[in-house]
Amino acid sequence: MSDGDAKLLEGLRNGDDAAYEELVRTQGGRLLAVTRRILGNDDDAHDAVQEAFLSAFKSIDRFQGGSLVSTWLHRIAVNAALMKLRSRRRRPEESIDDLLPKYLEDGHPAQPAVPWRELSDAQLVRAETREQVRTAIDKLPEGYRTVLVLRDIEELDTAEVAELLEMTKNAVKTRLHRARQALRGLIEPELRAEGGPPE
Amino acid sequence: MSGTEMTCQELADFLMAYDDGELPSDQRTVFDEHLQMCPPCLTYLETYRETVRLGKSLCDEPEGAPPPECPEALVNAILTARKSGQ
Numbered sequence: 001m002s003d004g005d006a007k008l009l010e011g012l013r014n015g016d017d018a019a020y021e022e023l024v025r026t027q028g029g030r031l032l033a034v035t036r037r038i039l040g041n042d043d044d045a046h047d048a049v050q051e052a053f054l055s056a057f058k059s060i061d062r063f064q065g066g067s068l069v070s071t072w073l074h075r076i077a078v079n080a081a082l083m084k085l086r087s088r089r090r091r092p093e094e095s096i097d098d099l100l101p102k103y104l105e106d107g108h109p110a111q112p113a114v115p116w117r118e119l120s121d122a123q124l125v126r127a128e129t130r131e132q133v134r135t136a137i138d139k140l141p142e143g144y145r146t147v148l149v150l151r152d153i154e155e156l157d158t159a160e161v162a163e164l165l166e167m168t169k170n171a172v173k174t175r176l177h178r179a180r181q182a183l184r185g186l187i188e189p190e191l192r193a194e195g196g197p198p199e
Numbered sequence: 200m201s202g203t204e205m206t207c208q209e210l211a212d213f214l215m216a217y218d219d220g221e222l223p224s225d226q227r228t229v230f231d232e233h234l235q236m237c238p239p240c241l242t243y244l245e246t247y248r249e250t251v252r253l254g255k256s257l258c259d260e261p262e263g264a265p266p267p268e269c270p271e272a273l274v275n276a277i278l279t280a281r282k283s284g285q
Contacts (some may be wrong), residue, residue: 017278024277028269037257046273053277101243112239116246119253133253135212152254177215184250191249 005069012060024188027070031077037149038081044088045081052080082164085146094141099182117192136186140179147172148179150180172187207283210240214247 011019031052036045056063056076063072102110124159137145150161151172158176162169210233216222217230232240 014237020281021274021278024274026266028274028277032273033267035253046270046276049269049273050280052276052281054205054257057281101211103208103211107208109207109211109239109243113243113246115242116249119249129253130257133257137254137257148254152251153258155255155258160236160243173215177212180247180250180254181211183254184247187250187253188246191246 002068005065007079009060009065010065020057023069027073028053029072030059030070034054034074034077034088034154035081035084035155037134037137038078038146040142043092044084048080048084049077051083052077055080073156078150078156078164080148085142093143094142096141096178096182099185100142100178101181101185114192116188119191132190133183133187136183139186140182144175144182146181147175148183150179163170205229207233207237207240207243210231210234210237211243214244240276 008019008023012023028049035052036042039045039048052073056073063069102125103112104110111133137148140148146165147161149166150156151158156164158169158172161167162172165172167175210230211227213222213230217227222230234244
């Protein structure tokens with residue numbers, strides 16, 4: 001544990017208001033980004049962050065310090081977002097089929113893939129590129145978006161995602177692959193190389 | 200996937216298993232042979248990988264950028280809820 005984390009934890013365990021405010025101010029933005037990616041809307045993301053912090057406050061005495069405070073909070077926020085997701089999952093699951101590539105009867109693609117323009121690391125972190133990807137992820141059916149976000153963005157492993165979502169590991173892999181294919185199709189129009197054939 | 204040939208559709212179905220090194224060696228060989236002969240499938244593989252890279256980049260904060268801020272209203276709501284023991 002870092003010195004900063006140790007001092008912060010001491011303040012939290014002593015009920016120091018300033019320590020609580022510091023924790024929320026330094027970690028809240030990141031956690032909001034995490035819950036926003038999982039839940040796909042701001043209102044639910046705010047609720048999940050609030051629930052995550054309140055849950056963390058209650059269990060602060062049980063935090064052993066085996067990981068960074070930020071890592072511990074990240075896991076709590078993921079769980080809070082998934083709880084929220086379950087509580088609102090009342091509608092039938094949307095199909096992803098319309099977003100997947102189409103094939104002819106002989107197995108050839110109906111629309112062969114065309115190259116994309118190359119993105120440098122600098123372009124990759126540009127706000128515009130990130131916003132395009134974020135918008136495309138939000139268009140994925142919920143059950144697929146969740147798997148993609150947890151595996152590819154939050155970087156949980158397959159077994160962890162399977163446990164959190166109460167699915168088999170094979171089901172997680174299948175969903176992840178389809179979600180990636182669908183996301184690829186959604187961002188392709190923005191990334192086609194100059195002079196490439198129109199969609 | 201079976202036999203010594205595969206279609207573009209089969210290749211797309213097994214892309215993730217290929218990249219994760221989960222294909223048996225004989226199927227991997229068939230996969231590699233198809234990629235060598237089929238530029239659109241090679242492009243599909245490259246753009247699939249780029250899609251994964253783009254997704255992963257979302258949690259990388261730009262170097263030197265400040266961490267994302269928590270909206271003031273949310274900070275206040277959390278601290279108020281703590282005080283009221285919710």
